[in-house]
Amino acid sequence: MSLRIPSVLVSLVALGALAATPLAAEPKSRFKVGWSIYVGWMPWGYAADTGIVDRWAEKYGIAIEVTQFNDYIESINQYTAGAYDAVTLTNMDGLSIPAAGGVDTTAVIVGDFSAGNDAVILKDSTSLAEIAGRNVNLVEFSVSHYLLARALDSVGLSERDVRVINTADPDMAAAFQTRDVTAMVTWNPIVSEIAAMPGANLVFDSSDIPGEIIDLMVANTAVLADNPDFGKALAGIWYETAALMVADTPEGAAARAAMGAASGTDQAGYEAQLAATRLFADPAEAVAFTLSPDLGTTMDHIRTFLFDKGLLGAGAPSADVIGIELPGGAVMGDPANVKFRFDATYMQLAADGAL
Amino acid sequence: MRLINRHPGRAARLFLGSLPFLILVVAYLVASAARLADNPGDKLLPALSSFAQAIETMALTPDRRTGAYLLWSDTWASLTRLWAGLGIATAITLVMGLAIGVLPVMRALLAPVVAFASMVPPLALLPILFIALGLGETSKIALIVIGVTPFLIRDLSLAAAALPREMIVKAETLSASTWLIALRVVLPQVMPRLLDSLRLQLGPAFLFLIAAEAISADSGLGYRIFLVRRYLSMDIIFPYVAWITLLAVAMDLGLGGLRRLMFPWWGLEGRR
Structure with a gap:
């Protein structure tokens, strides 16, 4: 951990070299995708390991390199710096x-939303209102922080009523x-580990705010626009793997066992996490979710939270500073500065069987 | 004239000394301008104006939520931890290092365990410390103490043991007791060495401090860096790194000055 500061500097120098060769927005044939360990993103690792990625890449005549990151934030930073074309992240972190950071980003695949994977846990208390006055350990500015804000809201409290202590997620348990x-406040698999401890009570979880914490596969908008085949390949990979993992067959069970093992648990543990995840294995469902007006409401909640925390930039005058394009072209916020887009095109192609 | 005998003049020395800094700054500005031309919102290598704005926000503007000036409250929180850790480490060192250096019995008893303890990687102990001492201030200070003390003790006891035997014998012939010899002969001669090794331990002490703050805290220099890392705010991280470096340099110079002031007779560079 402590080694990160010098290594940040070293990588900066290396990334400075990237300045000479910024990620080219033009047709190309090699793409880099980053993902990190989380229940809804395990299919990417499984797809890479079992050749599903290579098969779809070959079909479109491109090459896709899939890299697993042990540090979620590092994967996003690498993407933002331009070293990766696509990455897994949540709607809020995106x-x-x-x-x-000025990188125009498009959500290619809406993979799932958290329906219980993120939770507020109190020790020796079963009522959320009793959180008032306590120190709350969580990863500051993460989806946990957002969940806490929503939870406090639901019982008429605000963040002033608690004291937030930033705590690294590997040390939560x-x-x-x-x-x-x-x-x-934390996420799975830590939640299930802590829930099993004596005195732990889950008093609020993401199933109380369904559809607000969304796990995405996003890609650089310029890269995607010039290389639609990359988007098609991503959709092909995702829906083939997702269909396999939800299947009630020996192959499906083997896939779940493999993903469980890769995320540090086993098949049963992984299936328990999947139960708290609303996975969109059917592209039609993902399209319906993305097109629903609720997505706009969710993104409005999210951007308001981010603006309150000063995360939309130091000089941001309002939550409107960054434009968010919803499917159909409607823009929330500044239409001259659209940097985050939801695009159902590739999911629709998958739903139509046109990949 | 041989190259080995060519000495740069005063102006040339100043120029040569600042050259690497200049090269670094220019390289940064070039890379930053290139990235910003490509994407004006780039956060990785911000322009100098972004640094100025970030410094203004952190150091001169009260925080919206708490009303504190973040840079100063972070600095105060970190320095309190650092000084507490180094102070405790120094106190333990004076007692144990002197005992090990002066008394053969204590050396036999303690030297092996200190040598052993100094090889334990302190950062690997961090999870244990957090469980045993909680996530509060205690565990952060304890990490600094555990990380720094064994080195200081070994250094001090080696320095004590390296004093000329004749000096001790001389004191004995003047009928000094063990206590008196330790206090009046050994201690004054190892104190300057202790101050110097404390200087050398400033780097590791900051390392341990930042590592502990990264894991759990609600203020501190390391806390802030790891917090804003989440949204790639290099405009805050760079000034913080520079500020930490500056603090460490100032403490290093301060300890060096203190040594010269208190023990002017010690070492080759001291006043004659």
């Missing part, structure tokens, strides 16, 4: 990191066992 930690 808006606050690449989009706020250990931290919960110490005496001075009495409230925590």
Whole structure:
């Protein structure tokens, strides 16, 4: 952990070299995709390991290199810096990191939304309102922070009523066992680990705000516009793998077991996490979700939260500073500065069987 | 004239010394301008004006939520932890290092365990510390103490053991007791060495501090860096790194000055 600061500097120097060769927005044949360990993104690793990625890339005459990151934020930073063409992230981080960093980003695949994978946990208390006055350990400015804001809202409290302590996610489970930690917001698989501890009570989770914490595969808009085949390949990979993993067949069970093992649990543990995930294995469902007006409401909640936290840029005058394009072309916020887009095109192609 | 005997003049020395800094700054500006031309919203290599704005926000504007000036409250939180850690480490070192250096019995008892402890990588202990001492200030200070103390003790006891035997014998012939020899002969001669090794440990101490703050905190220099890393705010990270460096340099110079002031007779560079 501590080695990161010098390594940040070293990578900066290396990235400075990228300045001479910015990610070319033109037809190309080699693409780099980053993903990190999370229940809804495990299919990408599985697809890479089992040759599904290569098969779809070959079909469109391109090459796709899939890289697993052990650090989620690092994967987004690499994408934002221009080293990757596509990356897995949540709708909130997509808006606050690449989009706020001026990188025009398009959500190619709406993979799932969290329906219980993120939770507010209290020690020795079953009522959310009793969080008032406590120290709350969470990863600041993450979806956990957003979930806390929504949870506090639901019982008429605000962030002023608690004290947020930034805590690194690998240390959450250990931290919960110490005496001075009495409230925590985190995500799976940590949630299920902590829920099993004595005194732990899940008082609010993402199923209370369904459809707001969305897991996406996003790509650089310019790269995607010049290389529609890349988008098609991504959709092909995702829906083939997703159909396999939800199938009630020996192959499906083997896929779930493999994804469970890759995420540090087993088939049963992984299936428990999947149960708290609304996975869109059927492209038609993903298209319907993306086209629904609720998505606009969700993004409005998200951008308001980000603006309140100063995450849309230091000089941002209002939450409108970054334009968000919804399917159909409607833009929320500044139409001259659209940096985040939802595009159902590739999911629709998959739904139509046209890939 | 041989190259080995060519000495740069005063002006040339100044120029040569600042040349690497200049090259770094120019390289940064070129790379930054290139990236910003490509994407005006680029956060990776911000322009100098962004730094000025970030410094203004962090150091001169009260935070919207807490009303604190973030840079100063972060600095204060970090320095409190750092000084507490280094202070405790120094106190332990004075007692144990002197005992190990002066008393053969204590050396036999403690030297092996200190040598052993100094090889434990402190960062690997961090998860254990957090469980045992909680996520509060104690574990952060403890990490600095654990990381720095074994080195200081070993250095101090080596320095004590390296004092000329004749000096101790001389004191004994003047009928000094063990206590008196430790306090009046050994201690004054190892104190300057302790201050110098404290200077060398400033780097590691900052490393441990930032590592601990990265894991769990609600203020501090390391906390802020790892927090804004989430949204790639290099305009805040770079000034913070520069500020930490400046603090460390100032403390290094301060300890060096303190040593010269308190022990002017010590070492080759001291006043004669």
